[in-house]
Amino acid sequence: MCVLSFVPSLATADDSSLVAWTQQRVGTVILKPLAERGGSRFSRSRPPPHERRVRVTQSTLSSDKQGREFIPFSVDVRFGAGEWQRDDIVGCAYRASGNLFVKVGEAYFPAALLLGKKVEALPGACEARAAGS
């Protein structure tokens, strides 16, 4: 009884640490470098958003076809005092390696793409294995 009563609270602690880990990882690998890079002024590229926030869209880990565990996330942006624009960046963080992938079109690329690195898409990345397979 005692053990059972602890299970939910332990699970919540795990969930919150997972969420915190993902937010911290996305912040370090994507948001901070993007903020430091800024936007090129006097260019037709989109001005950098005034604010970005990370949303962890799932509180539990999923596994891809190779059995690697990942957690999906989204980055929302806000320009000025406007509304938050959801899903400006969509991606996933791999728990074991800490690697981040972002969705461009229908494929997932290493997050380094957002910082200007020429990288190839990784087939099957961030795609959860169908239940029972």
Next chain:
Amino acid sequence: MLLGSAFITVMSVPYFDFETLPAFVIEKLPLRFEALWLAALRIHVAAAALSFPLCLVLMTRALQRRARIHRWLGRIAGALVLAALLPSGVVLSFDAKGGLVVTLGFLLSAAIVGAAMIAGVRAARRRDFPAHARAMRHVLGQMSVAVVSRALIVGLDAASIDPHTAYVTALWLPVLTSVAIVEWQARRSLVSRRNRTQLNERLDREESALGLVVRVRALFRPVAGHGR
């Protein structure tokens, strides 16, 4: 404008770094024809970096007085615009962010540049210089959109305007305003030319009448003097 053009050129240098992807390219991904789009971007930037300052210089009185140099530089600018700047710009316009309304804005601007350049060259060949100047002002006006539009994007961002609205406004507003300013200038100079012609004709008429009076008075003055 020259400063703005130079600034754009400097900001566009990363497009020629073949190892990395500039922010402007990243936000366009995935592109349907990536290699074609990137080639068009580089051609467009290089052609603009040469033709825009060239067109600005061609508008100066100093170069307009040197007809031979003006003619040759004009040919280079015309060839750059028609063979490189416009076709590459049209390719880029189909993947412009902001969708159809922005694509149409770029295509309209390209159509004005193309039509005005051809009309301007034809006018120069038949030595109709007012028509040549008017057409070339349209070319330069649309080229200046590159500078004005970027300045507007920066300004509207500072005013916390939504980037999509800012992008559409920053394109259409200078495109249409440039056309309006050039046409207004052309009409004004036409009116002032007409007024000047009318004034000259009136002066000629008055001068001839005045001349007659002066001549008649000069003829009679000695007689009048003797009479006193």
